[in-house]
Amino acid sequence: MASAKRVVAGLLLLVLAVLPLIGFNATGTGRTLAFFADPLKGLWGQGLAAAPLRGELSLPGLHGRVVVVRDSYGVPHLFAENEHDLFQAFGFIQACDRLWQMDLQRRIVEGRLAELVGEPGLSSDKWMRMLGLGRVAEESWRLVVRLAEEGDEWARRTRAAVEAYTLGVNQCIDYMARTGRLPLEYRLLGVDPEPWSPVDSMAVAKLIDYVLSFNDNDLLWGLVASRTGGWVLGLYMDYAEWVYREGRVIVGKGESLYRNESLAGFRPEQPVAHPRDSVVLDYTVDLEGLGEALKGFIEAKMEAESIAAPLYWALREGFSNNWVVGGSLTASGHPLLANDPHLALTAPPVWYEVHLVSRDTGLNVYGVAFPGVPFVVIGRNQYISFGYTNSMVDVVDLYYYVWNGSKYYYNGSWLEPRRSVEEILVRRGNGYDRVELEVFETMPGRIVEFDTGAGKYRVAVKATTLMPEPIAVWAYMVNHARSVYDYLEAQRYFYSPIQNAVVADGENILYSPSGLVPIRTRLPLVDVGDGRLVPNTGFLPFNGSRAEGEWIGFLSFKDIPRLLNPGRGFVATANNMIIHNYTLDGAPVYLQWSFLDSYRWMRIAELVEEKSRGKGLTAEDMRAIQMDVKSKAAEELVPVLVALAEKAGGLGGLERKALDMLKNWDYVMDADKPEPSIAYAWLFVALNTTWSSVAEKAGLRLGYHELLHVLRLEMLEYMLKTSKGGEYLEKLTGMSPEQLASQTLRKAIEYLEKYYGSREPRDWVWGRAHRVLIAHAMGKLLPWLNYPVEPAPGGPFTVNVAPMIGLGDPVTHGPSVRLVADMAPGATGLIVLPGGDSGHPFSKYYDNQYLDWLRGVYHPVVLASDPGDVEGVVLVLNPGS
Amino acid sequence: MGRAVSLAGIVAGIVVDIAVLASPLPVAVRAGLAPFLGGLLAGLAARTGWRALLGSLAVAVAVLIVSALYNYFQAPVEALNAINRPGFYSFIPVIVHSVSAASAGLGAYMVRTGLRGF
Numbered sequence: 001m002a003s004a005k006r007v008v009a010g011l012l013l014l015v016l017a018v019l020p021l022i023g024f025n026a027t028g029t030g031r032t033l034a035f036f037a038d039p040l041k042g043l044w045g046q047g048l049a050a051a052p053l054r055g056e057l058s059l060p061g062l063h064g065r066v067v068v069v070r071d072s073y074g075v076p077h078l079f080a081e082n083e084h085d086l087f088q089a090f091g092f093i094q095a096c097d098r099l100w101q102m103d104l105q106r107r108i109v110e111g112r113l114a115e116l117v118g119e120p121g122l123s124s125d126k127w128m129r130m131l132g133l134g135r136v137a138e139e140s141w142r143l144v145v146r147l148a149e150e151g152d153e154w155a156r157r158t159r160a161a162v163e164a165y166t167l168g169v170n171q172c173i174d175y176m177a178r179t180g181r182l183p184l185e186y187r188l189l190g191v192d193p194e195p196w197s198p199v200d201s202m203a204v205a206k207l208i209d210y211v212l213s214f215n216d217n218d219l220l221w222g223l224v225a226s227r228t229g230g231w232v233l234g235l236y237m238d239y240a241e242w243v244y245r246e247g248r249v250i251v252g253k254g255e256s257l258y259r260n261e262s263l264a265g266f267r268p269e270q271p272v273a274h275p276r277d278s279v280v281l282d283y284t285v286d287l288e289g290l291g292e293a294l295k296g297f298i299e300a301k302m303e304a305e306s307i308a309a310p311l312y313w314a315l316r317e318g319f320s321n322n323w324v325v326g327g328s329l330t331a332s333g334h335p336l337l338a339n340d341p342h343l344a345l346t347a348p349p350v351w352y353e354v355h356l357v358s359r360d361t362g363l364n365v366y367g368v369a370f371p372g373v374p375f376v377v378i379g380r381n382q383y384i385s386f387g388y389t390n391s392m393v394d395v396v397d398l399y400y401y402v403w404n405g406s407k408y409y410y411n412g413s414w415l416e417p418r419r420s421v422e423e424i425l426v427r428r429g430n431g432y433d434r435v436e437l438e439v440f441e442t443m444p445g446r447i448v449e450f451d452t453g454a455g456k457y458r459v460a461v462k463a464t465t466l467m468p469e470p471i472a473v474w475a476y477m478v479n480h481a482r483s484v485y486d487y488l489e490a491q492r493y494f495y496s497p498i499q500n501a502v503v504a505d506g507e508n509i510l511y512s513p514s515g516l517v518p519i520r521t522r523l524p525l526v527d528v529g530d531g532r533l534v535p536n537t538g539f540l541p542f543n544g545s546r547a548e549g550e551w552i553g554f555l556s557f558k559d560i561p562r563l564l565n566p567g568r569g570f571v572a573t574a575n576n577m578i579i580h581n582y583t584l585d586g587a588p589v590y591l592q593w594s595f596l597d598s599y600r601w602m603r604i605a606e607l608v609e610e611k612s613r614g615k616g617l618t619a620e621d622m623r624a625i626q627m628d629v630k631s632k633a634a635e636e637l638v639p640v641l642v643a644l645a646e647k648a649g650g651l652g653g654l655e656r657k658a659l660d661m662l663k664n665w666d667y668v669m670d671a672d673k674p675e676p677s678i679a680y681a682w683l684f685v686a687l688n689t690t691w692s693s694v695a696e697k698a699g700l701r702l703g704y705h706e707l708l709h710v711l712r713l714e715m716l717e718y719m720l721k722t723s724k725g726g727e728y729l730e731k732l733t734g735m736s737p738e739q740l741a742s743q744t745l746r747k748a749i750e751y752l753e754k755y756y757g758s759r760e761p762r763d764w765v766w767g768r769a770h771r772v773l774i775a776h777a778m779g780k781l782l783p784w785l786n787y788p789v790e791p792a793p794g795g796p797f798t799v800n801v802a803p804m805i806g807l808g809d810p811v812t813h814g815p816s817v818r819l820v821a822d823m824a825p826g827a828t829g830l831i832v833l834p835g836g837d838s839g840h841p842f843s844k845y846y847d848n849q850y851l852d853w854l855r856g857v858y859h860p861v862v863l864a865s866d867p868g869d870v871e872g873v874v875l876v877l878n879p880g881s
Numbered sequence: 882m883g884r885a886v887s888l889a890g891i892v893a894g895i896v897v898d899i900a901v902l903a904s905p906l907p908v909a910v911r912a913g914l915a916p917f918l919g920g921l922l923a924g925l926a927a928r929t930g931w932r933a934l935l936g937s938l939a940v941a942v943a944v945l946i947v948s949a950l951y952n953y954f955q956a957p958v959e960a961l962n963a964i965n966r967p968g969f970y971s972f973i974p975v976i977v978h979s980v981s982a983a984s985a986g987l988g989a990y991m992v993r994t995g996l997r998g999f
Contacts, residue, residue: 003995010991017920017985020977021913034912039948039974040902042912043967047952047959187908784967842962 031190041180042187049181050843051096054873057175058880061088061167065879068093071872073859074837074845077355079867086358087161087374089877091168092175094352095196098371098839099172100185101348102204103193104777105372109203109210110134111424114435116189118427122435129422130439130448131466133210137203139468144202147268147470154493158476162198165374169196184841185778202472204372209465211343212390213497217594218398219294220700220710222541226291227697231529233539235728236593239718242725244580248598250500250511250571251561251579258510258564265557266516267470267492273519273553276587280535281548284525290541293400293457297448319596319801319813320389321626323572323604324502324509326565329612332824335504338622339378339387340815342801347776347787347847348839350816351378353831355862355870356479365479366861368817368833375475378819380829382863383482383506385821388499389573391513392595395498396463397520397551399444399544403458408442409545417442444544444551460544462551464496464516471495474514484510484564492557500573504823511563511571513578517555517591522548539593559584561591570608574601574799597714599632599797606632607799622820623830625799627856633713633797634679635667640720641682644741651742654749658761669798671767671791677756678764680795681748681807683713689744690716690732713797755807767791772802772854773810774834776841787835787847790854800856818858830858883928887936890926894919894940898982899947912977916941920982924989937986941979948974 024034035042053070064081066089071077076093080086095102107113111128113121128134144162147155173193176182186193225233247253265272319342327333343350351368356376358364367379378387402409407416417440425432440447445462470493477490487503491514498515523535524543536542542549561579563571575596582589604625611621642659645651651659658678665675691711719725720737733740756764772792776785792811796803802811814834821829834853838845852858864870898919902911920937927933952960964971 005995006991007995010988010993010995013984013988013991015988017917017981017983017988018913020981021910021917024909024913030909031907033973034909036970036973037977038902038908038912039945039978040899040951042908042974043970044948044960044963044974045952047956047961047963050956050959782967782970784970840959842959842966844958844962846962 032188035187045180046184046187046840047842048179049176049183050838050840051093052875054875056876056878059088059092059168059171059877060880061164061171062877062879066877067867068875068877069867069870069872070875071862071870073353074843074848075353075355076837077357077862077864077867077870077872079357080359082360083157083161083358083363084164086356086363087164088168088171090354090356090374091165091170091196092172092877093168094354094369094371095169095172096176096181097837098348098352099169099176099193100183101839102169102196102200102372105207106200106203109137109207111422114424114426115432116191116427122424122426125424126437129424129437130446131461132439132446133206133466134203136466136468137206138199140202140206140470140472141199143268143468143470144472147473152267152473154477155470155473158470158473161374161476162201162472165201166196166198183839188778201372201374204370205471206465208370209471209497212499213395214463214465215396215594217394217710218396218539218541219297220698221539221594222290222294222398223698223700224694224710225526225540226287226294227699228694229529230287230527231731232694233526234528234530234532235715237528237534238724238728239715240577240580242718242722243577243598243714248602249577249580250573250601251563252568255563255566255568258562259558261558263488263558264492266495266554270495270516271553272556274587275519275555275584275589277552278519278521278523278535278537278587281522281524284527284533285536285540285543287526290400290543294398294459294541297459319575319600319803321572321574321600321604321799321801322387322389322500322502323570323608324387324504324511325570325608325612325617325622326509327507329569329608329617330824331616331618332822332827333616334506334822334824334827335509336617336619336622336823337380337385337387337502337504337509337821338626338819339389339502340626340818341378341388342814343816345772345774345812345814345816345834347774347779347785347835348837349833349835351833353817353833353837357865361480363480364863364865366828366863367819367831371839373472373475375472375479377475378817380821380861380863381479381481384484384487384503385823385829386478386487386501386503387819387821388501388514390575391498391500391515391573391578391592392575393498393513393515393517393578393592394538394590394594395496395516395518396461396465397444397518397538397549398541399442399460399462399549400457400541401442401447401460401544403456408447408458410443411545411547415442417447442544459541464498464518467495467516469493469495484508488512500578502571502573504821506823506825508565509571511566511573513560513562517560517589518551519553519555520549520590521552522546522550524548537590537593555589559589569612572601572604572608574598574604576601594710597633597712597797599636599714600799600801603628603630603632603799619820619822619827619830623818623856623858626815626818626820628799629669629794631667631669631676631679631795631798633683634669637683637713637717637720638662638665638667638679640717641686641741641745644720644738645745648738648742651745654759654761655745658745658749661761669766669793669795671765671770671793673766674761674764676766676795677752677769677807678748678761680766680770681752682745684806685748685751686740686744687711687713687716689740689747690719690729693732751807767793769807770795770802770804771810772814773812774850775812785841787850790851792854815853818853819861820858821861828863829861831861832856832858887923887927887932890923891936891939893926894922894937894982894986895943895947897922898940898944902944902948913981915944916978916981917985919944920985921989923982924986925993927986927990930987930990930994933986933990934983937982938979940986941982945975945978
């Protein structure tokens with residue numbers, strides 16, 4: 001009996017012992033669990049997955065030896081005899097560092113996310129398939145190939161570089177699969193990477209284009225105006241006029257635009273239109289009907305982007321700073337350039353830092369590239385430096401069509417849209433479900449399938465983002481450019497996303513918005529209040545059934561407003577207003593409607609002017625400006641609010657104490673101070689109070705980040721500082737400025753008390769509420785993939801930007817790289833990334849620059865032309881079979 | 882003699898465990914089969930229940946140490962990060978390997994000795 005019991009117990013133990021084997025093989029997530037459990041090649045073995053850093057490897061296809069020096073920051077410096085070898089080696093090295101990220105990006109664009117993550121990725125895939133961004137990427141590559149075949153030398157060289165890079169990426173995939181080095185993410189998901197192609201590089205470029213230019217502004221303004229009334233548009237126009245009067249524009253009053261009649265046009269040639277060709281229609285927009293037509297569309301877009309949001313780009317506020325200073329204001333007498341593009345902060349970072357040298361062409365360029373793209377996008381070579389911010393030029397239009405279930409109404413007729421069927425694979429367990437999606441195309445663009453108002457309307461999109469473009473040629477040419485004039489030549493190949501480019505060579509500085517600016521015709525009138533009728537130049541969606549707002553061409557290349565060596569001595573851009581009342585032969589040019597608050601721009605301009613006095617600006621000064629956390633928004637608004645609240649009277653003890661603290665504050669948003677919390681909470685509550693009725697009527701959440709592009713803080717400043725603005729404020733809130741100030745102060749104090757759990761203002765330390773979280777795409781499931789959470793200085797309106805929505809929300813967006821380029825002979829510059837070059841969570845280069853980035857510790861840009869001049873570990877890539 | 886057999890069982894267990902882990906078998910097979918076989922061999926060779934339990938645990942511990950050292954010598958910094966950073970997840974190989982091997986070892990011993998009476 002005893003033996004029988006022991007046998008049973010023994011058998012039970014054997015069953016327990018064999019359970020992992022059964023479990024790992026039986027369940028859908030079994031492979032993932034097995035990966036964690038395997039001590040040899042599983043999680044513990046993932047250290048091996050980090051890119052090879054030293055030794056020698058053979059890469060078939062190389063013509064000569066490539067030396068890769070990995071410096072102490074983990075940055076690879078590639079030295080090759082020829083460009084073919086350079087780009088092949090770069091493909092290999094970059095993929096070995098960032099393959100998973102590259103793969104994820106192309107899958108988002110190509111609408112193949114659900115193949116990886118299953119059902120949650122489906123709405124994103126449907127959205128991308130409807131937009132056809134993957135198809136646009138294919139056409140972009142065909143365009144490069146066509147230009148190359150037609151004899152365009154730059155296109156030929158670009159094509160060769162992209163093909164060599166592709167070869168290198170695929171060699172890395174083979175190498176990693178062969179040696180058990182596939183990135184952790186593949187092991188967790190139980191999938192293998194597919195081969196890379198040149199189209200995938202174009203897809204990555206299109207994703208960035210989409211993120212930067214495909215905004216919701218028309219849609220949001222359409223919803224806001226339709227529910228609140230056209231006078232809200234009038235408020236915006238008056239505010240914009242005030243911004244100009246205050247001098248908060250990139251191209252200031254009195255600046256002479258750089259015009260060069262000999263500049264050739266876009267390449268390949270694009271239809272050019274003159275703004276005077278626009279026809280204004282004789283009827284006014286039915287705003288109520290517009291709101292009805294857009295119903296449901298915003299939710300659909302938000303849902304579609306929600307999956308990609310936490311996974312990747314997400315909070316795309318589009319904030320960025322760049323400025324370029326001419327030799328007249330610098331200590332060296334040569335230009336300085338700074339750029340910190342603000343994108344989602346992700347682990348690994350959006351950018352990949354690299355140094356590329358090829359002896360045959362003399363290429364020597366250092367900077368950051370997007371993983372999946374073989375060229376440096378922000379950086380410098382021996383001759384020029386280049387950086388970008390989002391220009392906020394309006395390049396996206398929405399058209400709503402009356403729809404009868406199968407046809408759309410257009411200009412008096414019912415037309416059949418072009419139809420195509422997309423097949424989407426959705427991962428389920430170890431297999432896939434197939435989902436078919438019918439995509440329609442109208443005359444101006446693709447119809448977005450989501451139901452928008454009981455099936456009566458469909459919405460179509462037209463955007464420069466959806467145009468194929470030879471942007472790869474632009475990037476290649478910029479890497480080789482030797483002067484600002486070469487840069488302009490390269491810019492002919494750049495269509496979208498339209499950017500504020502600042503460029504410097506040894507002597508000159510250039511500001512040049514890069515990209516296509518559409519000219520629309522058949523513009524209906526909009527009643528913006530006070531009896532004012534203005535044409536809808538593109539700031540609201542158009543009635544496609546009435547053929548409104550069609551694109552007749554683009555602003556000619558030479559007419560794009562540019563500055564070359566401006567009289568002011570420098571140019572700064574921070575997504576603010578570019579130029580006001582720009583006209584060509586008396587006809588107004590419509591560039592932009594929505595731009596961002598001017599506060600960062602104001603502070604940059606102030607600091608550049610201040611620091612350039614005396615000895616002149618240095619690279620260190622530029623670094624200090626990038627790290628500046630004094631809030632111009634607080635400086636402009638807080639004293640006004642304090643005065644109004646005191647005027648209103650009736651303040652409690654705690655409110656009085658808070659006001660006293662604010663009055664003695666220097667507006668510097670340090671993480672260890674309480675004043676930034678008080679100011680932030682007050683401005684946040686005031687902003688919400690001002691716009692809540694508008695957002696509510698429009699059916700929008702104020703927390704929806706893109707809404708903050710539309711209903712903004714600087715507009716509140718305008719309303720508080722001008723009498724006309726005060727009238728608008730009363731119309732919006734039913735309150736006088738004094739009432740608004742005192743009521744919102746009270747609410748802000750309650751908000752702070754509740755959040756911090758203390759009635760002592762000294763406890764309301766900013767860094768406790770304002771912390772940076774740099775997350776990995778799978779960081780919600782596995783938090784150890786994220787970088788450590790740290791208190792962050794700065795705020796949404798400081799030059800060193802660190803936006804959050806409400807107290808305690810993580811800062812997930814900010815400077816995605818900080819670069820300072822010094823164009824003095826022998827000087828190079830400074831740079832830092834919010835993380836590291838490696839995408840492998842166990843690599844020492846996964847987050848090695850993170851704390852440096854947070855504290856403003858930069859490292860030097862290196863332009864050595866010989867591997868012996870760079871310190872680090874050496875990997876030699878040899879030709880092989 | 883018994884001790885030598887037990888020791889041989891442990892050594893055989895370690896060898897088989899590592900061989901399975903290093904084999905090209907699918908990960909779901911490797912990670913489950915290796916500790917089972919390793920523990921089983923140690924348990925079958927043991928003379929007492931305690932020896933079966935400790936012997937099979939010794940197999941697991943040895944394999945875990947060998948794996949960690951192998952990975953450490955391949956990429957020292959990265960291997961330490963792979964063990965340090967993931968927190969609880971780092972213990973999964975330890976838990977799975979130890980529990981599975983010990984269960985297999987003790988279970989095998991009990992079935993073997995329990996059967997002796999029939």
